[in-house]
Amino acid sequence: MTHWEDFYNTHLPPADFEDNRSLLKEFCERHNKLQNRIVLVTSGGTTVPLEHNTVRFVDNFSAGTRGSASAEYFLDHDYAVIFMHRHKSLEPFTRHFTGQQFFDMLDIADNSQSSTIAIKPDSVDVFAPVLAKYKIARETQMILYVNFTSVVDYMWLLRAACECLAAFEERAVLYLAAAVSDFYIPEDMMHRPSPVALLKSKLKFHFVRSQNFSPTHKMQSGDGAPTISLQLVPKMLAPLASLWVPHAFVVSFKLETDENLLIVKARDSLNKYKHKLVIANVLQTRKHRVVFVTPTDSYELHLSREQALQGLEIEEPIVADVVQKHGDFISSAEQRQ
Amino acid sequence: MTHWEDFYNTHLPPADFEDNRSLLKEFCERHNKLQNRIVLVTSGGTTVPLEHNTVRFVDNFSAGTRGSASAEYFLDHDYAVIFMHRHKSLEPFTRHFTGQQFFDMLDIADNSQSSTIAIKPDSVDVFAPVLAKYKIARETQMILYVNFTSVVDYMWLLRAACECLAAFEERAVLYLAAAVSDFYIPEDMMHRPSPVALLKSKLKFHFVRSQNFSPTHKMQSGDGAPTISLQLVPKMLAPLASLWVPHAFVVSFKLETDENLLIVKARDSLNKYKHKLVIANVLQTRKHRVVFVTPTDSYELHLSREQALQGLEIEEPIVADVVQKHGDFISSAEQRQ
Numbered sequence: 001m002t003h004w005e006d007f008y009n010t011h012l013p014p015a016d017f018e019d020n021r022s023l024l025k026e027f028c029e030r031h032n033k034l035q036n037r038i039v040l041v042t043s044g045g046t047t048v049p050l051e052h053n054t055v056r057f058v059d060n061f062s063a064g065t066r067g068s069a070s071a072e073y074f075l076d077h078d079y080a081v082i083f084m085h086r087h088k089s090l091e092p093f094t095r096h097f098t099g100q101q102f103f104d105m106l107d108i109a110d111n112s113q114s115s116t117i118a119i120k121p122d123s124v125d126v127f128a129p130v131l132a133k134y135k136i137a138r139e140t141q142m143i144l145y146v147n148f149t150s151v152v153d154y155m156w157l158l159r160a161a162c163e164c165l166a167a168f169e170e171r172a173v174l175y176l177a178a179a180v181s182d183f184y185i186p187e188d189m190m191h192r193p194s195p196v197a198l199l200k201s202k203l204k205f206h207f208v209r210s211q212n213f214s215p216t217h218k219m220q221s222g223d224g225a226p227t228i229s230l231q232l233v234p235k236m237l238a239p240l241a242s243l244w245v246p247h248a249f250v251v252s253f254k255l256e257t258d259e260n261l262l263i264v265k266a267r268d269s270l271n272k273y274k275h276k277l278v279i280a281n282v283l284q285t286r287k288h289r290v291v292f293v294t295p296t297d298s299y300e301l302h303l304s305r306e307q308a309l310q311g312l313e314i315e316e317p318i319v320a321d322v323v324q325k326h327g328d329f330i331s332s333a334e335q336r337q
Numbered sequence: 338m339t340h341w342e343d344f345y346n347t348h349l350p351p352a353d354f355e356d357n358r359s360l361l362k363e364f365c366e367r368h369n370k371l372q373n374r375i376v377l378v379t380s381g382g383t384t385v386p387l388e389h390n391t392v393r394f395v396d397n398f399s400a401g402t403r404g405s406a407s408a409e410y411f412l413d414h415d416y417a418v419i420f421m422h423r424h425k426s427l428e429p430f431t432r433h434f435t436g437q438q439f440f441d442m443l444d445i446a447d448n449s450q451s452s453t454i455a456i457k458p459d460s461v462d463v464f465a466p467v468l469a470k471y472k473i474a475r476e477t478q479m480i481l482y483v484n485f486t487s488v489v490d491y492m493w494l495l496r497a498a499c500e501c502l503a504a505f506e507e508r509a510v511l512y513l514a515a516a517v518s519d520f521y522i523p524e525d526m527m528h529r530p531s532p533v534a535l536l537k538s539k540l541k542f543h544f545v546r547s548q549n550f551s552p553t554h555k556m557q558s559g560d561g562a563p564t565i566s567l568q569l570v571p572k573m574l575a576p577l578a579s580l581w582v583p584h585a586f587v588v589s590f591k592l593e594t595d596e597n598l599l600i601v602k603a604r605d606s607l608n609k610y611k612h613k614l615v616i617a618n619v620l621q622t623r624k625h626r627v628v629f630v631t632p633t634d635s636y637e638l639h640l641s642r643e644q645a646l647q648g649l650e651i652e653e654p655i656v657a658d659v660v661q662k663h664g665d666f667i668s669s670a671e672q673r674q
Contacts, residue, residue, distance in 0.1 A: 050395070055516075055592075055620065058387070059396045088425075094436025102439050103431060103471050106456070115465045117456040119443075128452045134440050179392070255392075283392065 004234040007155060010186065014153040020146045021160045024082065027144040028164035031080040037171050037326070039079045040161050042178035043067020044086025046151040048185060057150070062179035064089030066253070066286075066315060070175060073319035075137050079173070080144075082165075084157055086178070087147045093134035097127075151181045151233060158236060162244035169247035170333040173326050174240070176252045184233050241275040247333075249326045250275035257283050266293035277325065279318065288314055292321065341571040344492060347523065351490040357483045358497045361419065364481040365501035368417040374508045374663070376416045377498050379515035380404020381423025383488040385522060394487070399516035401426030403590070403623075403652060407512060410656035412474050416510070417481075419502075421494055423515070424484040430471035434464075488518045488570060495573060499581035506584040507670045510663050511577070513589045521570050578612040584670075586663045587612035594620050603630035614662065616655065625651055629658065 002010075031038050044067065045060035068090040071083045075092070083092060097105075105123040109116050119127055137143045146161075148154040165172040241250050252275060254266050259282050266278035270293065278293045289302040301321065303314050339347075368375050381404065382397035405427040408420045412429070420429060434442075442460040446453050456464055474480045483498075485491040502509040578587050589612060591603050596619050603615035607630065615630045626639040638658065640651050 047396070055398050055594075057396055057398065059384070059394055061392050061394065091436060094440060097436070097439075099428060099431025099434070099436070099439075102434075102436075103468060106468060108465060108468060108472070114458075115461055116458075117461055117465060117468060119454040121451075121453075124452055124454055128445060128454060131440060131443060131445060131454060135445070257392075 002231055002234050004236060004239050007234050008159070011152045011155070013156040014148070017156055017160070020157060023144060023146060024161055024164045027080070027082065028167065030141070032167050035171070036080045037078070037173070038082070038165065038168050039074045039173040039175050040082045040084060040165060041067050041071045041074065041175045042084045042158070043071070044089030045179040046086065046154045046181045047149055048151055048181050048183065050185065058181065060179040060181050062086070062089065065095070067177040068092050068095045069313050069315035070177065070319050071143070072133070073316050075133070075142055077319065077323045080142050082144050082146065082161055084146050084148065084161060084178070087149045091145065092143070093130055096130050151184050154178065154180060155236060158240070159244065162240055165248060166245050170249065170330045172245060172248040173322065174245060174248055174250045175322065176237070176250070179255065180233065182233055184231055186231055237269075237273045237275065241273045249329050251277045251279060251322060254278050254280040255283060255286065256280065262291055263293055263298055266291070266298070270295050276329065277322070290314065290318060339568055339571050341573060341576050344571050345496070348489045348492070350493040351485070354493055354497070357494060360481060360483060361498055361501045364417070364419065365504065367478070369504050372508070373417045374415070374510070375419070375502065375505055376411045376510040376512050377419045377421060377502060378404050378408045378411065378512045379421045379495070380408070381426030382516040383423065383491045383518045384486055385488055385518050385520065387522065395518070397516040397518050399423070399426065402432070404514040405429050405432045406650050406652035407514065407656050408480070409470070410653050411660070412470070412479055414656065414660045417479050419481050419483065419498055421483050421485065421498060421515070424486045428482065429480070430467055433467050488521050491515065491517060492573060495577070496581065499577055502585060503582050507586065507667045509582060509585040510659065511582060511585055511587045512659065513574070513587070516592065517570065519570055521568055523568055574606075574610045574612065578610045586666050588614045588616060588659060591615050591617040592620060592623065593617065599628055600630055600635055603628070603635070607632050613666065614659070627651065627655060
């Protein structure tokens with residue numbers, strides 16, 4: 001696995017990086033002065049480009065449901081929210097309606113002078129509370145949106161956000177709900193022309209991943225086909241929890257397809273990175289059941305059938321529980337001082 | 338390369354296939370009775386799942402700009418439009434506004450009795466014409482939306498649409514703007530647990546693609562790492578143009594990164610599939626320049642700087658040209674009868 005420092009040394013920041021860093025800095029400084037609690041919510045999947053011009057990439061599927069819903073509930077608890085999300089993934093508030101749903105809610109009225117367009121009366125009841133919350137969050141500047149696409153973008157933004165969050169010490173929550181790729185293709189392994197163009201012209205083609213980086217010629221298979229190394233992405237949770245925001249309340253997520261591995265793997269992660277909480281879930285049941293795993297405890301949180309039918313989202317009790325734990329964490333830190 | 342019939346024999350249709358087929362059938366029968374012209378617009382990229390539970394996939398990048406804009410212009414020319422698009426890619430009309438743009442255009446007014454929500458007066462001028470066109474297209478049932486995600490979904494929908502379009506004979510246009518993957522991973526080559534989970538546990542891992550399908554054991558590299566075959570997707574343009582809709586006006590798109598290959602490759606495609614038109618473009622300049630390549634001719638179509646600044650979209654002249662060619666094509670078919 002690449003060491004995390006090497007990763008930043010060998011990958012350039014995205015083009016909009018300095019703009020985002022300024023936004024993060026301004027947002028954090030303002031809320032730190034106000035002594036607000038703050039949460040970084042990461043959301044959506046990352047891409048791994050397969051070629052320089054980035055027509056093709058490997059994607060981790062994530063619509064961003066967990067992150068975008070959670071961001072809304074953190075706002076309800078008066079947290080300042082940095083919503084760091086995959087470009088085009090779901091966003092707080094707007095997530096409730098698709099483009100066509102918006103259009104279908106609208107009526108046009110023409111009079112002699114001009115047109116007016118209004119939300120149909122029967123949609124106002126559903127729409128007004130969502131719109132009102134959105135407007136308040138924007139007007140009070142309690143939410144900042146920053147976005148990423150590739151795993152490299154994500155890594156740069158994550159570190160920049162941590163640099164700004166460090167000053168909050170215990171008042172910061174990191175809520176790392178994004179689905180980050182495990183691997184990437186190093187810059188010098190990306191082909192021009194694209195690997196897929198090569199695919200068409202050769203009998204055989206290998207994507208090769210080795211634990212230790214090996215030079216290309218060693219990767220060649222016997223038949224002379226070109227090869228590409230897939231490298232494991234460094235686990236940023238390690239420097240994040242120990243160096244970047246050592247005082248913050250760090251929450252990671254673990255998505256498994258095997259129920260039996262859930263708690264074991266969550267516990268492994270806590271032992272390795274020494275952070276505060278893993279929220280573990282199984283792919284198929286993640287919308288109504290999660291397991292909270294702390295260094296000392298583990299327990300399930302789930303929606304009943306009635307709650308789900310009433311439209312309750314599991315992110316509401318998840319966030320309430322995290323906020324409760326975060327409050328306790330701040331109190332005990334204050335008592336130690 | 339897999340033969341196209343084998344592809345359908347070895348890949349199940351998507352879960353919503355029969356629903357979509359019924360919709361296509363109803364839509365086509367209605368418009369065929371009305372003697373309307375019809376266009377199938379395909380739009381957006383396809384995915385290739387890397388594992389059964391589909392957390393990770395390879396994606397072809399395409400926002401769906403070309404297809405969604407073109408669909409609007411075909412409606413302007415009184416075509417019935419089947420808009421067959423990648424789930425969550427851009428759609429006609431709604432493509433002009435993101436979720437936050439919608440929210441920011443709206444004002445809430447509260448009086449003692451109830452709330453009303455209306456589009457701000459300064460946004461009405463921009464929004465009203467788009468909304469009005471959307472409403473007309475829906476009310477007159479001139480547009481049908483069907484969507485796909487994976488390349489397998491796409492293949493099934495494409496054939497089903499063609500089966501319904503055949504009855505239109507010369508009155509049908511196929512406008513194949515979707516970015517379809519060149520390769521796929523056969524069902525029996527997808528791993529459980531996921532290949533990426535295996536990645537983590539093994540020193541080496543190969544994605545292998547062979548022109549001729551080979552059994553797994555032959556694909557194993559010397560060190561015992563698991564392998565996955567990537568197969569070339571059959572070129573559906575072959576059965577489509579010669580068997581499924583032999584009388585239709587078929588337009589394909591060619592996206593290249595190398596300007597010099599543009600016309601040569603477009604001409605190759607026309608020679609091979611015997612369809613009517615290739616619209617060729619280079620990735621970097623595709624928003625303001627395309628090349629029309631017919632069996633006898635090739636010419637450029639581009640936006641001037643002023644046109645681009647005025648907000649003209651290149652899809653407007655592209656569609657106007659296709660509609661013109663399609664009209665000529667119908668006339669000459671009628672003269673032959």
